[in-house]
Amino acid sequence: MFKQGEIVEISTSTQVFKGVFIKEEKNFLVIKLSNGYNIGVAKRNIKSKKSVGKVKKEKDEGKAKTEKPNAKLPTISILHTGGTIASKVDYATGAVTARFTPESIIELFPELKNMVNINSNLISNMMSENMRFSHYNIMAKAVQEEVKKGAKGVIITQGTDTLHYTAAALSFVLENISIPVILVGSQRSSDRPSSDSAVNLISAGIYITNAKAGGVFVCMHDNMDDDKCIIIEGVNARKMHTSRRDAFRPINKGLVARVDYKKKKLEWLKDLKKNEGKLNVKYFNEKIKVGLVKSYPNMFANELECFKHFDGLIIEGTGLGHLGFIESDKFTKENKKIGKVLEHLAKKMPVAMTSQTLYGRIDMNVYTPGKKLLEMGVLGNYTDMTSETAYIKLAWLLSNYKKDQVKELFGKNLRGEISDRSEKEQFLV
Incomplete structure (x- = not known):
């Protein structure tokens, strides 16, 4: 039988499938197609099968070329924690792995270099469901450091499954944050043709360059197309679908803004007040249950x-x-x-x-x-x-x-998590 990582060609009476062999089950073989999707081919339908090569082991990602900052552009920081947006398909094993370096992510989105100067830092490389309060504290400390360096804003890339938990957590921890902190995720890995990562990340950059007030927000697709993204306050965002690009919606609140990715323009939908006072970071007690x-x-x-x-x-x-x-x-x-x-x-x-x-x-x-x-x-x-x-x-x-x-x-509105009044327009935004 085939070994994991072999390129195989499987023929049935109607189709020929070519891809990377993943595993053999009792009644079918699983292979990963070139588009990144896994398929199972029933053994009873297989007419012939053969190995046609092996996947070459990819070299470790190299660092992007260091570029001199453009004094005319603002500087934003990108903090990476892992997840699909920082993932690619490892065709040697067929798995989606979180192994992009920050430099590699930046190379994927060259449009950002024309908008802003970029600082990047790899905080962790993990799937979001594995996060604990300790990780929120680490992110908050990293944001605080970027504020001290004078960043115009911070983008945090994370897996989408618990992104709304993180957005809420940072909203409370980063009291009086004076710059926008944008949580960005992706429903498709960055090297997939169907990936939504570029639109989400670049739209977050557009928002930061136009923002006049600080806060913690989520930036994700507005619809199933790649033309617009929405900005949601971190305490009001929620993932409402397992896989749709527009999975994140505001709950009991309206949108902050809508970003036109193609036109690189911003439509403000809410007036935000500037946070007054000094940044006060109040961390989680990691032992609280x-x-x-x-x-x-x-x-x-x-x-x-x-x-x-x-x-x-x-x-x-x-x-x-x-x-x-x-x-x-x-x-x-x-x-x-x-x-x-x-x-x-x-x-x-x-x-x-x-x-x-x-x-x-x-x-x-x-x-x-x-x-x-x-x-x-x-x-x-x-x-x-x-x-x-x-x-x-x-x-x-x-x-x-x-x-x-x-x-x-608990019953007081500290970060916009409790609305002053319930509006009919806030339902199913």
Whole structure:
């Protein structure tokens, strides 16, 4: 049988497939085509198969040529953490690997050199689902260093899966940030013909060169085409699709701006206030434990008991902020147990409510069970944060403030995470 990394040609009665052999399963062979996609060919359909060569091992990426800065252009910094935007297909193994150096990324996007001077730094080379609070602290420290160097703005490249967590985290950590910090990702690896990385990264550069105020933002595709990107405040962004280019949308808020990539123009959609005061970096306590649990029918009390040794808990409730804890008939005795556990947790730690609907505002005053949750001490009433932002906010507050201060600050709008009013135009933006 073929070895991994061999170039093979497989013929069926209707087609001929040529690609890199990945693996053999019980009933089919997996190969990676030249377009980067994997396919499985059923063994029963194979008429012939042969090896036609081996993939040459690629040399390590070299450094880009050092260019003299253009005094007429602003300087931005690109901090790389890994993910798809900093990835390419390793055709020797068929895997998508995060192994581009910062210099290699810059070579991929030569348009940036005509807009700005670029400083780059490789912070890490990891997939975003592996990140922890420690990594948010490292990013924040790196941004602080770039501010000291006089950067006009900072672009952070990251995998998209948890990009909205990172955007929220940096929004809280980087208090009074005076320059734009843009989180940018890609749904396709940078060396794929279908990659969206260039449009996203260059659009972030366009925004930075035109920005008049600081803050943490997300820059991703506006639609499925490669013509426009949108700028979303970091505390309001959320990934809403597994693979679409326009996966990121603002939740309960409007857009900051829309970037026309082809025309290199910016359309402002919101007035931003300049942050006054000195940059104050308030890091995460890496040992803080905050839980995030979804409410659903037929829950059991011991599911909540798992969090008794945590420091805080976010409950993603139903509707206006509900959780089944009322005993209403012979089948709901477990609900009463849930209520007792929840009451105990709320006395011990900050427990806050968000909604599974994503859009809309928590209002626990509408129905009697909600009022009982408020009596228990559950936080979050009248807020409209996403569960991810609420989770990050609670962890950050617990890292920097005393418990009584945390309970007071959780419901206050600190970085634009809570809207002043709910507008109909904010739904499904």
